[in-house]
Amino acid sequence: xxxxxxxxxxxxxxxxxxxxxxxxxxxxxxxxxxxxxxxxxxxxxxxxxxxxxxxxxxxxxxxxxxxxxxxxxxxxxxxxxxxxxxxxxxxxxxxxxxxxxxxxxxxxxxxxxxxxxxxxxxxxxxxxxxxxxxxxxxxxxxxxxxxxxxxxxxxxxxxxxxxxxxxxxxxxxxxxxxxxxxxxxxxxxxxxxxxxxxxxxxxxxxxxxxxxxxxxxxxxxxxxxxxxxxxxxxxxxxxxxxxxxxxxxxxxxxxxxxxxxxxxxxxxxxxxxxxxxxxxxxxxxxxxxxxxxxxxxxxxxxxxxxxxxxxxxxxxxxxxxxxxxxxxxxxxxxxxxxxxxxxxxxxxxxxxxxxxxxxxxxxxxxxxxxxxxxxxxxxxxxxxxxxxxxxxxxxxxxxxxxx
Amino acid sequence: xxxxxxxxxxxxxxxxxxxxxxxxxxxxxxxxxxxxxxxxxxxxxxxxxxxxxxxxxxxxxxxxxxxxxxxxxxxxxxxxxxxxxxxxxxxxxxxxxxxxxxxxxxxxxxxxxxxxxxxxxxxxxxxxxxxxxxxxxxxxxxxxxxxxxxxxxxxxxxxxxxxxxxxxxxxxxxxxxxxxxxxxxxxxxxxxxxxxxxxxxxxxxxxxxxxxxxxxxxxxxxxxxxxxxxxxxxxxxxxxxxxxxxxxxxxxxxxxxxxxxxxxxxxxxxxxxxxxxxxxxxxxxxxxxxxxxxxxxxxxxxxxxxxxxxxxxxxxxxxxxxxxxxxxxxxxxxxxxxxxxxxxxxxxxxxxxxxx
Numbered sequence: 156x157x158x159x160x161x162x163x164x165x166x167x168x169x170x171x172x173x174x175x176x177x178x179x180x181x182x183x184x185x186x187x188x189x190x191x192x193x194x195x196x197x198x199x200x201x202x203x204x205x206x207x208x209x210x211x212x213x214x215x216x217x218x219x220x221x222x223x224x225x226x227x228x229x230x231x232x233x234x235x236x237x238x239x240x241x242x243x244x245x246x247x248x249x250x251x252x253x254x255x256x257x258x259x260x261x262x263x264x265x266x267x268x269x270x271x272x273x274x275x276x277x278x279x280x281x282x283x284x285x286x287x288x289x290x291x292x293x294x295x296x297x298x299x300x301x302x303x304x305x306x307x308x309x310x311x312x313x314x315x316x317x318x319x320x321x322x323x324x325x326x327x328x329x330x331x332x333x334x335x336x337x338x339x340x341x342x343x344x345x346x347x348x349x350x351x352x353x354x355x356x357x358x359x360x361x362x363x364x365x366x367x368x369x370x371x372x373x374x375x376x377x378x379x380x381x382x383x384x385x386x387x388x389x390x391x392x393x394x395x396x397x398x399x400x401x402x403x404x405x406x407x408x409x410x411x412x413x414x415x416x417x418x419x420x421x422x423x424x425x426x427x428x429x430x431x432x433x434x435x436x437x438x439x440x441x442x443x444x445x446x447x448x449x450x451x452x453x454x455x456x457x458x459x460x461x462x463x464x465x466x467x468x469x470x471x472x473x474x475x476x477x478x479x480x481x482x483x484x485x486x487x488x489x490x491x492x493x494x495x496x497x498x499x500x501x502x503x504x505x506x507x508x509x510x511x512x513x514x515x516x517x518x519x520x521x522x523x524x525x526x527x528x529x530x531x532x533x534x535x536x537x538x539x540x541x542x543x544x545x546x547x548x549x550x551x552x553x554x555x556x557x558x
Numbered sequence: 559x560x561x562x563x564x565x566x567x568x569x570x571x572x573x574x575x576x577x578x579x580x581x582x583x584x585x586x587x588x589x590x591x592x593x594x595x596x597x598x599x600x601x602x603x604x605x606x607x608x609x610x611x612x613x614x615x616x617x618x619x620x621x622x623x624x625x626x627x628x629x630x631x632x633x634x635x636x637x638x639x640x641x642x643x644x645x646x647x648x649x650x651x652x653x654x655x656x657x658x659x660x661x662x663x664x665x666x667x668x669x670x671x672x673x674x675x676x677x678x679x680x681x682x683x684x685x686x687x688x689x690x691x692x693x694x695x696x697x698x699x700x701x702x703x704x705x706x707x708x709x710x711x712x713x714x715x716x717x718x719x720x721x722x723x724x725x726x727x728x729x730x731x732x733x734x735x736x737x738x739x740x741x742x743x744x745x746x747x748x749x750x751x752x753x754x755x756x757x758x759x760x761x762x763x764x765x766x767x768x769x770x771x772x773x774x775x776x777x778x779x780x781x782x783x784x785x786x787x788x789x790x791x792x793x794x795x796x797x798x799x800x801x802x803x804x805x806x807x808x809x810x811x812x813x814x815x816x817x818x819x820x821x822x823x824x825x826x827x828x829x830x831x832x833x834x835x836x837x838x839x840x841x842x843x844x845x846x847x848x849x850x851x852x853x854x855x856x857x858x859x860x861x862x863x864x865x866x867x868x869x870x871x872x873x874x875x876x877x878x879x880x881x882x883x884x885x886x887x888x889x890x891x892x893x894x895x896x897x898x899x900x901x902x903x904x905x906x907x908x909x910x911x912x913x914x
Contacts, residue, residue, distance in 0.1 A: 427914040442914050452905040455912070460857045463832035467560065474561045484825035547824055548817035552797060555812045 164236075171237050175244040182213040188249035211253035215284035220254020221263065228267070229280030257326070258282035258289040262335045265404040269351075269392045278333075278353070292322040292336030292354065292378060293401070300542050303345050303398060307338045307380060309352065316340075316390075318354065318383040324536075328363045328376030331356050337401040340394050349397035353389040354380070370528035371511070408537060426451050426496065430503045447502065454499055458492050465489070480551050487543040490533040497527035560835040566629050572609065573636035580605070581642040583883045589643050590746045596714035597748040598643040603715075606646060607675025616653055620669035627654075627776070631783035631838040638787025641886055643747055645678045645712040647780050652679030654776040655720045659727055659762030659769050668718065668729070679718040681777060682707035682752055683770070689899045691770050696723040696754065702735070703728055703759035706751060711897065713738055713750035720762075721754065722770055728759035745890040768848075775851035777898045779837040782858035785894050786834045789862045792869040792887050793827055796820075799873055816872065823868060826861040833857035849911050856904040859895045866891040 184206050203211065214220045217231060222238035224230020231238070245252065263282045266275060281287040298305040307320025318338060325334070334354045341348030354361065360383035365373035392400050427442075430451060435443040442448040464481060471479035500523050501508040510516035510524060534540045548554040562570065581602060589597055606612065614630040616622025623629075630650055637644065653672045656665055671677035683691055685708055696705025703723060710719070717732045730736065735757030738750040766772060797820060800811040810816055837854025840847045866888040870877040877884045899907065 425912075427909070427912055431914060436914075440913055441909070448909050448914060449902070449905055451914070452909040452912075456853050456856045456905065456908055457829065457860075459853050460829040460833040463836045464828050467832045467835070470561050471559070481828040484821075484828050487821075488825050488829070541818070544818040544821040545814075547821040548814075552817075552820055552824060554797075554800065554817045554820065555809060 168236060168240065172240050172244065175241055178213075178217070178219075179244060179248055179250060182210065183248060183250045184210060187251070191251055207253070210250075211285045214253050215286075218283050220252050220285060221259055221283045224263065224267065224279065224283060228275050229283035254283065254285040256285075256288055257291055258287060261291070261404050261407045262289045264407050265335075265400060266391065268403065269396075269400050273388065274353075274391065287333060288327065288331045290325050290328045290331035290334045290356070290378075292325060292334045292338075294324045295321060296323055300539055302337075302401075303349065305337060305339060305349065307336070308342075309338045309340050309350065309385065311340070312384075314387055316352065316385045316387070318352075318360075318380045318385055320380050322378040322380075323366075323375075325363070325376040325378045326374055328356070328378050329365050329373075334378070335391075335404070337397045340397075344395075346398045347395045349401065350394045351391045351397035351400040352385055353391065354383060354385055358383050358385075360384075368529065369531070370525045372525065372529070426454065426499055426503065429500065433504050433507070450499060450502070454492075454495055458496070461485075461488050461492055483543070483547045483551050486537065487534070487540045487547075490530075490540070493533060494527075494530050497523065497530050501527060559831065560628070560839070562632075565625065566632060569614075569625065569629055570632040570636065573611070573633040574639075576605075576609070577636045577640045577642055581637070582640050583886065586641045586643055586886065595740050595748060595750075596712075597746065598645060598712075598715060600715075602642070603644045603646070603678070604675055606644060607673070610673075611646060612649055612675050613653075613669075613673030615650055615657070616669045616673045617657075620665060621673040622653075622669065626842040627779060628835070628838040628842050631780065631786075631834070634780055634783040635787035635790070638784035639791040641788070641883075641890060645680065645715050645748075647784060648680035648712040648716070649678055650780060651681050651773065651777045652718065652720045655681065655727060655762060655769075655773040656729070658772055659765035660729075661763060664729065664760065664762070672718075677718050678712065678715045679720065680710060680712045680716040681773065682710045682713075682719045683722040683774065684708055687896075689774075689897070689903050691722065691774060694722050694724055696721065698723045698725065698728060698759055698761070701759060702756040703730055703754045704756055706753045708751050709741055709743070709749050709897075710752045712748050713752050714740070714748040719752065720773070721759065723759075727762040727765075727769055727773065729762065730754060730757050730759045734758070743893055745886075745893040747890070747893070749893075771848065774898055775847050776841060778851045778855035779834070779841055781894050781898055782834045782837060782854045785858040785862045785891065786831060788887050788891060788894075789827055789830060789858075789865045792865050792884060793823060795884065796865075796869050796872050803874075810872075819868065819872070823865055826864060830857045830861035849908070852899075852904050852908045852911065855899055856901060856908065859899075859901045859904065862891045863895060863901075 187206060187210060218224065218226065218229050219231050219241055221229075222231035222233040222241055223235060224232075226232030233241075259282060263279060266278055270278070282289070293302060295305050295307060307318065307322060309316035309318045320338065322336065328334070332355070334356055335351070336354055337349050337351055339348050340350040356363070360381040362379040362381070364377045364379075366375050366377060367373050368375065430442055430447065431440070434447065437443055442451075465485055468479045468482045468485060472482065504520065507516070508520060508523065510520050512521065538546070585599065585602070589599055610623050611633050613622030614625045614633065615627055617624045634647055637646065649672055653669060656668055660668070668677065672679055683694070685693065685695060685706060687708060696703065696707070703721060705723065707721065719730045719732070719736070721728045721730050735755045737753045737755070739753070741749045741751055743749050762769065800816055800820070801809060803810045833854045834857070837850045840850030869884045870888060873882065873884055876882050879885070895901070
């Protein structure tokens with residue numbers, strides 16, 4: 156395709172910006188400004204208000220919630236530049252993207268890559284319209300860090316598979332319509348015996364039990380499959396290709412959890428500002444408790460060098476045209492710092508920072524307690540810190556495999 | 559590694575090549591064996607100046623290349639890798655002080671001499687064993703400076719001192735009224751207590767109210783660059799050693815306990831490099847220098863401390879021998895950690911800068 160002269164690009168971007176603004180003026184209800192997208196979260200049922208539903212439908216109809224996905228499957232068919240314009244214009248009026256969740260973040264991109272035409276036509280458009288919630292059937296009681304050890308088994312019954320087994324940590328399983336799962340179709344080969352298939356959560360034999368976490372919430376479930384019939388057309392890729400497809404999906408997961416969320420947490424309110432509210436300060440504004448002051452400074456210096464490292468990883472990756480090797484440290488360092496920060500908040504607030512419920516505690520205090528507890532998961536999921544260390548040692552430092 | 563310009567890459571490659579070929583750690587051993595108090599090879603420093611390294615932050619009009627602190631840091635890092643003994647860091651810091659506070663005449667007089675290597679310079683601030691710019695008793699009266707400075711780096715080779723007095727920074731030439739008492743420190747480099755007894759002094763009148771802190775911040779980022787090179791060298795050497803050493807019929811690198819420790823150090827080193835490069839870049843941009851320099855040196859202190867200790871531990875008994883280089887890095891590490899701000903000093907400074 157011939158490159159357009161710069162002025163033409165500018166003109167078409169301006170035209171598109173106007174189109175987005177007109178769309179927002181016509182469809183975005185002011186009362187939703189500044190609110191978030193429930194569908195993107197995992198910790199609540201889908202109770203859309205009629206206003207929220209209308210907004211979702213308006214965005215979904217244009218495919219603007221998944222702007223760069225192909226138009227023929229319900230995406231926006233737009234360029235990255237146009238997607239940025241949408242993001243920018245939405246943010247300006249406080250509009251959230253009502254399309255989200257695991258279907259958008261992980262499953263959709265993977266199916267677009269590995270699915271057949273019929274599967275893409277069936278499953279991608281409802282994701283683009285935000286009509287279907289997907290959950291992930293990966294971990295099992297005996298397959299956590301050693302995921303390929305999974306034992307849920309699918310027996311070939313001609314036109315369908317019969318699936319038996321148990322999945323765990325199924326995020327949002329109690330609210331999901333469908334599950335993308337990796338299951339065993341062959342016991343003779345650990346990795347090549349795995350297949351990727353799609354299971355209806357309301358199929359007979361599927362049972363979901365929410366797990367109450369130490370934070371008091373139940374965002375994860377145990378999912379049991381007892382003689383669940385899965386039609387052959389729900390196999391993605393070939394039988395035995397599941398490990399390859401499943402790992403590709405995990406890359407999409409890591410891209411999504413390594414970026415914004417964790418860094419945003421680190422940029423939250425300065426610990427020193429919180430400390431000044433809860434602890435004594437001298438005339439010069441310095442914290443009187445010198446030991447606590449030292450701990451806060453120590454933490455903030457290290458979190459600064461982490462943020463600088465995250466930025467450097469992006470710059471290096473851009474300059475090299477490949478992933479920079481220091482990207483490998485971001486997950487383990489960032490999650491550790493976030494946990495340290497939560498612990499320091501408790502030290503700063505004392506017992507007032509350990510409230511479970513009640514009006515005597517502020518919303519921020521209660522949220523930080525739940526965040527502290529739930530944050531313990533961050534060094535476990537998405538490849539535990541120990542797995543990250545193995546990856547750094549073997550793939551980056553070239554230390555040989557331990558046996 | 560920050561994304562570098564073509565000139566910076568060439569400069570770094572040149573420094574790496576020279577340090578590896580002309581100034582490996584065996585050269586430092588020769589300096590140590592010579593027992594000379596100035597503790598560097600003069601012809602090696604002349605060669606460095608010849609290559610333009612003493613003038614990297616000095617404007618072209620004064621005989622330098624005006625490449626800035628980030629570029630100077632690249633060279634200093636490469637020299638730190640091989641523990642090259644030279645007054646390059648202190649001379650560059652002094653040039654930085656003159657650039658910030660010197661008059662046009664002072665700049666025209668001194669900067670070309672510093673750039674050419676003809677004049678070696680250093681910074682004399684502290685009067686005790688700790689970094690404490692608030693506790694200065696040195697005073698000047700009628701152009702004569704009197705006071706005693708402790709543990710001055712590169713004092714033996716220096717013929718120009720940038721001296722902190724109560725009312726500001728002064729330039730003092732070696733000569734009448736200047737006397738040295740050698741203080742042999744564990745790094746076997748040049749350190750001395752310097753007494754100034756009515757020595758002729760010329761004030762650096764320019765610069766901001768915080769000129770001394772601004773100069774110390776430059777000392778911090780350049781020392782941090784040297785420390786970065788040292789940390790990288792110890793890490794690389796240790797990793798190589800773990801890949802060769804066999805115990806229990808296994809290469810040590812295959813033990814998971816050691817793999818995870820190296821993964822931790824690798825992450826620390828990544829943070830150190832980010833902080834040091836950001837500190838150097840902040841000096842060049844002039845934006846947020848105090849904070850960035852404090853973070854740079856604090857992270858350099860933290861990470862080099864850990865890596866120099868683990869370098870010995872992971873080498874095992876052989877790391878304890880004088881024959882092996884890793885011990886030299888440990889000894890130099892502690893001297894640099896204690897200079898221009900220890901970890902506790904820098905954390906205190908960071909909290910002050912942040913208003914708590």
